[in-house]
Amino acid sequence: MMAGVSGSSTTPLLCSLFFISSLLFASCTHASSQAPPPIVDGLSWDFYRTSCPMLEGIVSKHLQKVFKKDNGQAPALLRIFFHDCFVQGCDGSILLDGSPNEKDQPANIGIRPEALQTIENLRSLVHKQCGRVVSCADLVVLAARDAVSLSGGPIFPVPLGRKDGLTFSIDGTGNLPGPSSRTGQLLDRFAGRNFDATDVVALSGAHTFGRAHCATFFSRINQTDPPIDPTLNNNLIKTCPSSQSPNTAVLDVRTPNVFDNKYYVNLANRQGLFTSDQDLFGDARTKGIVNSFAENQKLFFEKFSNAVVKLSQLDVLTGKQGQIRAKCSVPNKKKVVTSVVEEEGVDLSAQM
Numbered sequence: 522m523m524a525g526v527s528g529s530s531t532t533p534l535l536c537s538l539f540f541i542s543s544l545l546f547a548s549c550t551h552a553s554s555q556a557p558p559p560i561v562d563g564l565s566w567d568f569y570r571t572s573c574p575m576l577e578g579i580v581s582k583h584l585q586k587v588f589k590k591d592n593g594q595a596p597a598l599l600r601i602f603f604h605d606c607f608v609q610g611c612d613g614s615i616l617l618d619g620s621p622n623e624k625d626q627p628a629n630i631g632i633r634p635e636a637l638q639t640i641e642n643l644r645s646l647v648h649k650q651c652g653r654v655v656s657c658a659d660l661v662v663l664a665a666r667d668a669v670s671l672s673g674g675p676i677f678p679v680p681l682g683r684k685d686g687l688t689f690s691i692d693g694t695g696n697l698p699g700p701s702s703r704t705g706q707l708l709d710r711f712a713g714r715n716f717d718a719t720d721v722v723a724l725s726g727a728h729t730f731g732r733a734h735c736a737t738f739f740s741r742i743n744q745t746d747p748p749i750d751p752t753l754n755n756n757l758i759k760t761c762p763s764s765q766s767p768n769t770a771v772l773d774v775r776t777p778n779v780f781d782n783k784y785y786v787n788l789a790n791r792q793g794l795f796t797s798d799q800d801l802f803g804d805a806r807t808k809g810i811v812n813s814f815a816e817n818q819k820l821f822f823e824k825f826s827n828a829v830v831k832l833s834q835l836d837v838l839t840g841k842q843g844q845i846r847a848k849c850s851v852p853n854k855k856k857v858v859t860s861v862v863e864e865e866g867v868d869l870s871a872q873m
């Protein structure tokens with residue numbers, strides 16, 4: 522939940538910080554009228570200003586290299602961010618090893634291992650330069666933010682200062698929405714986490730790039746409610762001889778590798794891959810929002826950035842909560858040395 526959202530402050534320092542972040546947000550998103558979304562206590566826009574000033578440069582530079590070789594990692598990183606934050610909050614729990622673990626649950630089908638490795642590689646690079654001061658949870662958020670902008674999407678700041686969790690949640694993965702959901706179910710599920718219809722339509726726009734496996738959309742083939750474009754239908758029949766086929770289809774038939782507003786144009790043409798996508802155009806509560814984003818990419822970018830900043834603050838651990846993992850896939854071991862408690866990056870997965 523969005524607990525402890527900072528309210529307006531009367532101190533001159535906070536006012537000027539708010540003003541600066543407001544300008545930063547507005548200029549980054551090219552939306553002059555937009556105030557930055559509120560941020561929860563413990564996070565800040567410049568959290569690593571002194572402890573790791575080169576953080577954002579290191580992340581962006583590395584991801585540019587990664588995406589040059591494999592542009593599928595961009596959508597993969599954005600999905601990892603959603604699946605981390607929506608289950609037990611943005612605490613890096615999706616990165617943790619264990620048997621069983623969170624990332625192997627059915628709702629996480631298709632999470633790409635190479636993108637999980639990219640987060641670990643970022644951690645290693647950043648910790649080498651700055652020491653163990655940056656959390657894996659923050660790296661997940663930064664990587665997702667850069668995955669969007671480096672694929673043609675909006676450039677926007679994200680608040681930082683999350684700590685890593687010590688546990689993962691298998692049951693929590695049941696809260697992730699399924700591809701066969703109707704709009705009413707999606708709206709309910711997201712409303713429970715304080716997201717409105719505009720947020721839901723904007724976040725679904727993440728399906729403007731990336732891929733899906735046959736099992737996730739097989740039930741959409743030959744569907745009449747919501748309807749499916751006949752050409753897309755025929756292509757999906759060829760791609761997926763059965764629901765168990767390991768093949769994949771692109772989420773956005775127009776511009777599969779670009780972060781733009783074509784996803785909404787697809788919906789208007791019955792070319793949404795999932796029922797959860799296509800129904801947004803069929804439901805009166807969301808159709809107008811889909812049309813407005815199809816017509817106005819700037820508006821989509823603005824609402825998407827806002828919703829991502831909001832999503833990035835779900836149930837975060839800050840301050841003395843949690844820890845900064847020495848390796849993203851394992852919590853640090855608590856080691857008692859006489860009366861001093863130290864933390865070490867030791868594999869605890871067997872104890873989870």
Ligand code: HEM
Pocket residue numbers: 593595596597599600603630631632633698699700701702707724725727728730731732733734735737772795797
């Ligand atoms: C609204 C409800 C949502 C549903 C039902 C849903 C469902 C899915 C499913 C089933 C896949 C295919 C996975 C596979 O077969 O490999 C997928 C892919 C993807 N999802 Fe979602 N998703 C939703 C919302 C979101 C949100 C909020 C984001 C991010 C902000 C997101 C980002 C992505 C991306 C980028 C991919 C492509 C991943 C890749 O290419 O590896 N999704 N989603």
